[in-house]
Amino acid sequence: MSPNHPKPAPNYAVLSGGIGGAKLVVGLRQVLADGQLQVIANTGDDFEHLGLPISPDIDTLIYSLAGIANPETGWGLRDESWQFMDALAGLGGPDWFRLGDRDLATHIRRRELLAQGCTLSETTRRLAQAHGVHVPVWPMSDTPVRTVVETAGGPLEFQDYFVRQQAQPVITGLRYGGIEAARPSPGALQALAAAASGAIILTPSNPWLSIDPILSVPGIKATISTSKAPVVAVSPIVKGAAIKGPTAKLMRELGIEPSVLSIAAHYRDILDGLVIDTQDRAQQDAIEDMGIRVHISNTVMRDLADKVALAQQVLDFATRMRAAKS
Amino acid sequence: MSPNHPKPAPNYAVLSGGIGGAKLVVGLRQVLADGQLQVIANTGDDFEHLGLPISPDIDTLIYSLAGIANPETGWGLRDESWQFMDALAGLGGPDWFRLGDRDLATHIRRRELLAQGCTLSETTRRLAQAHGVHVPVWPMSDTPVRTVVETAGGPLEFQDYFVRQQAQPVITGLRYGGIEAARPSPGALQALAAAASGAIILTPSNPWLSIDPILSVPGIKATISTSKAPVVAVSPIVKGAAIKGPTAKLMRELGIEPSVLSIAAHYRDILDGLVIDTQDRAQQDAIEDMGIRVHISNTVMRDLADKVALAQQVLDFATRMRAAKS
Numbered sequence: 098m099s100p101n102h103p104k105p106a107p108n109y110a111v112l113s114g115g116i117g118g119a120k121l122v123v124g125l126r127q128v129l130a131d132g133q134l135q136v137i138a139n140t141g142d143d144f145e146h147l148g149l150p151i152s153p154d155i156d157t158l159i160y161s162l163a164g165i166a167n168p169e170t171g172w173g174l175r176d177e178s179w180q181f182m183d184a185l186a187g188l189g190g191p192d193w194f195r196l197g198d199r200d201l202a203t204h205i206r207r208r209e210l211l212a213q214g215c216t217l218s219e220t221t222r223r224l225a226q227a228h229g230v231h232v233p234v235w236p237m238s239d240t241p242v243r244t245v246v247e248t249a250g251g252p253l254e255f256q257d258y259f260v261r262q263q264a265q266p267v268i269t270g271l272r273y274g275g276i277e278a279a280r281p282s283p284g285a286l287q288a289l290a291a292a293a294s295g296a297i298i299l300t301p302s303n304p305w306l307s308i309d310p311i312l313s314v315p316g317i318k319a320t321i322s323t324s325k326a327p328v329v330a331v332s333p334i335v336k337g338a339a340i341k342g343p344t345a346k347l348m349r350e351l352g353i354e355p356s357v358l359s360i361a362a363h364y365r366d367i368l369d370g371l372v373i374d375t376q377d378r379a380q381q382d383a384i385e386d387m388g389i390r391v392h393i394s395n396t397v398m399r400d401l402a403d404k405v406a407l408a409q410q411v412l413d414f415a416t417r418m419r420a421a422k423s
Numbered sequence: 424m425s426p427n428h429p430k431p432a433p434n435y436a437v438l439s440g441g442i443g444g445a446k447l448v449v450g451l452r453q454v455l456a457d458g459q460l461q462v463i464a465n466t467g468d469d470f471e472h473l474g475l476p477i478s479p480d481i482d483t484l485i486y487s488l489a490g491i492a493n494p495e496t497g498w499g500l501r502d503e504s505w506q507f508m509d510a511l512a513g514l515g516g517p518d519w520f521r522l523g524d525r526d527l528a529t530h531i532r533r534r535e536l537l538a539q540g541c542t543l544s545e546t547t548r549r550l551a552q553a554h555g556v557h558v559p560v561w562p563m564s565d566t567p568v569r570t571v572v573e574t575a576g577g578p579l580e581f582q583d584y585f586v587r588q589q590a591q592p593v594i595t596g597l598r599y600g601g602i603e604a605a606r607p608s609p610g611a612l613q614a615l616a617a618a619a620s621g622a623i624i625l626t627p628s629n630p631w632l633s634i635d636p637i638l639s640v641p642g643i644k645a646t647i648s649t650s651k652a653p654v655v656a657v658s659p660i661v662k663g664a665a666i667k668g669p670t671a672k673l674m675r676e677l678g679i680e681p682s683v684l685s686i687a688a689h690y691r692d693i694l695d696g697l698v699i700d701t702q703d704r705a706q707q708d709a710i711e712d713m714g715i716r717v718h719i720s721n722t723v724m725r726d727l728a729d730k731v732a733l734a735q736q737v738l739d740f741a742t743r744m745r746a747a748k749s
Contacts, residue, residue, distance in 0.1 A: 148474060148534050180504045182530035188553040192537060198524045202510035209516060210472050227514045 106133050106408035107295030109412070110288040110326075112367070114307020115141045115157035116171035117333060117341060118300030120398040123161050124408030125298070126232055127401070135233045135288035137317075139302070140217070141244035141273050141310030144256050146194050147185075149177065149204040150211060153256075154307065155221055155234060156203055163228040169342070174199050211396070216283045225413045235284035237311040243274040244310055255306070264343040268350040273310045281316050292326045296415035303344045304363050305351070325417035327369040328410055331356045331396055332346065335374040340397060356380065361389050370418050372396060372411055390418060432459050434623030435738070436614040440465045440484035440633020441668060442497035443659055445624030447737070450486050450730030451624070452558055459621070461614035462557045463643075465628070466543070467570035468600055470582050472520050473511075475612055479582075480633065481547055481560060482529055489554040489675055497667070499702075500525050519587045534652060542738035544608045561610035563637040569600040580631070590669040594621030594676040599636045607642050615643070618652045624740035627722065628639040630671045630689050631677070634659035644693065647683060653695040655737055658683045661700040666723060682706065687715050696744050698722060698737055716744060
């Protein structure tokens, strides 16, 4: 490469679950150029329902990047219709997991591509491309991993806990079924390798339900630990509460104080920097005492401007950490 | 039974395919009392599509009896929406077999019930009941039978021939895959046994594509042949043409003159009486020379009044034959 050649743009690998994570991913997509962003998606929430392979986090990421996600719910499609679901309920079929008419096509098509022998990675790539999404969204693994929620009443499949029982049961533990046999998807490993020029970002998805399954796929955590890239997280907890979803409730049930300090402690093995909300600025010193740098920002993403602003803050923070690291 | 007890109402077993047959079934439903009518449906058209078990003739019968069939097409549901199908096409999925949003619920629910271990008979009973249909609709067999169309270009699965290729390829032969291993469904046998008090009716469905698969299930033809019930058919051919569908084309391709005489000859093994259209009255003597009684009627069913009128003619004809037989 000639010295006059511009340095290639840095690459970012983003670990994400669904709704909360997808917001930051959308912001990053706005700020970064084509080819700079790759997403590694949690598949621990995946399950088979009505004979169809459902990948809720992958779909939320694709729909969000395509600009067709339902802004009210965070999942599913905007302007969706429910003819199928209503008819299924009328036939005595299960209607606790709502599949809209157009969303259903995603799952039917996914089933078909998997049945044809495509990996989940290839299937996801094709679905994303059909939606005009060219940001790579990699399943953490092409091997099935199934998050199981342990409760006083016995183990529950994740969607049973999360959707059917609306996260009401008290969690006594978590396991990621199949995790020992799982291997990182080739795309996930390649995305982490490429991020050596930029950063690895943990979105404000639920650490236990969305990020830990990814980190638990054998090989992923080691790859992150040994990466030259700074590892930056955005706290999903603001002032002791979750922006959305059951994160704070789950933390309390697991005996963990819901605070940014707990988030920092949870990720401390791999984390270089944590973005916390302005409302949590009092915690900065305690977190830095753990050897984790802190950036304070508004982390609540209400609209696209918030997403873009937070994405820019995260990228600037990562860039400063790179400079300090090298 | 005391001599003062009224004689139980006669029972009718009706062999039917989809569209043409369903019209007569709807007429019979109007004329007969609860419990007098049972339908034995062709399942040779069944196939798996998008991972779903599709039973086109069963569904057309149920939807027709429920009064929710699409009157324009004869298949599918009235007031149907196509959000799923359009989205699937957008994702690069196959859209040659049109599945409406509400119709799709039938196939998803059927898959679920079969996966739970229900027979096709039990699955069909539950789907029918969910639609408020209490006329028993029995699959000819709970074992899969798949009609294969032989063409110059090689064998075609039935729906590939019929829907994807719109019945254009020239047929050189037909086979009913799996027929040797198939057994009549218990309901089909019970319906034929019950019909000893009434009649066995062959609807004007396509003899080769819809009725023959039923008659070819080992045991069904023998049961019909040895039944005390008169066996009455309505000709699907009027003045050398089919009312709807590819019957006449198929007959020509198989080297059979499309005429009511050919229909009579085709069924002569089992037939006691044939209802032919007024336009074919010139053929009466030739058919009666085969030992088959003839009733002349309007057989073209344009509206509900036509269906009811033809049903009544068929029943009256069968009653006269019973009297003559005994």
